[in-house]
Amino acid sequence: MTPSHRSDLLTDALLHYSKKVERKQITLLPQRLAKAAKVKEEARAEFTALLQSVPGTTITAVRGWGEDLVNSLEKTSISLSWEEAYVENLHQLELGRTQLEAPRGGAQVLEVVKRTERARRQVDILERRHRVRQRWSLTTTDSERYLTAAMEKRAQAVLDSVSNLAFERKFMCGLMAKYAEGQTIAKKLSRQIHKLNSKIRRNVKLYNLKRPVIPSSSTLPTLMTFEIAMNPESGLWSQHSVSHDAAFQLKQRLFVLLSLHDRASEEMNIIKRPVCRVRED
Structure with missing residues (x-):
């Protein structure tokens, strides 16, 4: 087959395919328009x-309200005083040194070294600044008080994050x-829910690591499990979440x-623009 014949064949194939797509659009576009109109009306x-x-x-x-909702779900920074940040990094520095003395795998050692070095830099910066x-x-006593306050703020931030994730999952x-089941949008939603489950599990684990440092007199829950955290109807959120009440959900x-409208x-x-063009043709 000569090059010119191949070009003619490709042109014919493209013309045939475009006509086939156009014939499909004659039926498909009105259906989509009707579906969008139904969704809008509902x-x-x-x-x-x-x-x-x-x-x-x-x-x-x-x-x-929508703008406020988006802002409430965004991750907010934790406000620590310099004393709290200083003692928290001192604690991390001491914890890192203790962990390095225990036998660990290469990847774990590298992660501990990174955290320890980061804490050391922060300690040096705060010491020079103040x-x-x-x-x-x-x-x-003061150091213990500052460390407790910092850990409580961190735990509260994690708790708020889990709360937002739980209601988003719902x-x-x-x-x-x-x-x-099996529709494309259902599969996408399933993947999103799976990601939310992973985030909730990760935050639950993080919270349970921070909670033992906080005194038992704190109002924060002593322990959190994934089964309780993922359920917005559980007693956990009725006691520790005030932003997702009935009015908020409404x-x-x-x-x-x-x-959606x-x-x-x-x-x-x-859709109306291509529908008009198809009808004119």
């Missing part, structure tokens, strides 16, 4: 019904229940419905 109806249960609420207010002439002892499970649902409207506008 979201509008549910949104209107829920909005009536909150008198005086406007769409602008709901959009504002003119600490003599390194503090971890056995004094929301994802609610979405997944709407789709048949606001979340209103914002989700409003976003907006996305469906956008999809309809996008």
Whole structure:
């Protein structure tokens, strides 16, 4: 076959394929348009019904709730005083030295060395910045108090993170229940839930490592398990989470419905343009 014949064959194949796709679009685009219209109408109806249960609420207010929701789920920095940060790094430095004395594998030793070196640098920086002439002892009452306060703040931050992940997981499970098993979107949601489970397990393990340092008189839970942490209905979150009450969940649902309505409207506008072109052709 000559090069010119190959070019002609490729051109014919592309023309044939484009016509085939075009014929499919004649049926597919109206179906997608109808589906988007149905989603928009269902979201509008549910949104209107829920909005009536909150008198005086406007769409602008709901959009504002959405921004607040995103901000509340974002990771926030932990505010430690310099004394707390100093004692915490001293504790990490001492812990690293103790761990290096015990026999460990190569990868574990490398990780301990990195953490210890990072803590040492922070200790040096804080000592220079605050003119600490003599390194503090971890056995004094003040050092123990600062270390306890730092650990409690760290544990509370981890607890808040687990709380957000648990309620996000519940929301994802609610979405997944709407789709048949095997659908593409159901598979994507399943992967997201699996990632959330991994994050919750990792944070639960981190919390349980930090909790023993905190006095038993603290209001924080003494121990956390994955089964309890992943369930937003458990007693753990009713006692230690005030941001995900019924009012919060109602606001979340209103914002989700409003976003779903907006996305469906956008999809309809996008689909209408090729539908018009197909009909004209």
